[in-house]
């Protein structure tokens with residue numbers, strides 16, 4: 828399959844929707860962390876819309892990540908910018924797949940903890956939090972590095988659809 832010239836409207840929309848939802852997950856984490864403490868102490872937490880937003884928002888991230896992986900296979904994604912050293916290409920691929928892995932593993936571990944009451948899954952969920960923060964920080968730094976240092980206008984690829 829020949830690589831398309833850019834990302835599609837749907838791929839771009841899914842990238843930014845997942846970004847906004849992940850920001851929401853970090854902002855709205857206290858409610859569910861408190862409810863989880865109540866569950867761990869054997870209680871039943873009261874209904875809280877902030878907790879529901881964390882659960883549904885996180886499940887949407889999972890759905891969007893899987894949808895994006897399907898689109899990667901069926902439609903394809905553009906080649907990495909030309910002239911990138913081999914090491915930078917490898918780092919970009921690794922970084923992108925690690926982000927996909929976290930967009931899948933964080934909701935899955937959260938769901939197993941929340942719906943299955945599995946304490947270890949809750950611990951894994953919490954342990955992935957700094958990994959996600961570090962990877963997103965590196966990803967954003969790389970995007971800004973391309974934009975303002977290498978001046979190859981990489982950000983436009985996630986702004987202007989090529990379909």
Ligand code: HEM
Nearest residue numbers: 852856859860863885886888933934937938941949952953
């Ligand atoms: C990409 C998706 C998600 C992200 C980025 C995320 C992020 C977070 C963060 C930052 C915390 C606070 C951890 C702490 O106490 O320091 C948390 C807690 C929690 N989340 Fe999520 N979450 C996601 C999806 C979900 C989903 C889908 C569920 C359930 C269906 C869920 C259930 C929980 C539970 C039970 C806790 C409390 C236990 C714990 O502290 O680990 N999360 N989440």
Ligand code: HEM
Nearest residue numbers: 845846849899904907923926927963967970981982984985
């Ligand atoms: C939670 C935050 C984010 C996550 C999880 C995320 C995830 C991803 C992933 C997995 C890709 C690879 C897409 C693919 O080829 O399938 C990607 C591409 C991209 N992201 Fe993000 N992203 C986030 C935030 C951002 C932000 C804030 C920016 C801008 C500053 C950004 C700019 C880009 C750009 C420009 C690309 C295209 C790179 C290329 O074509 O090689 N992302 N993102």
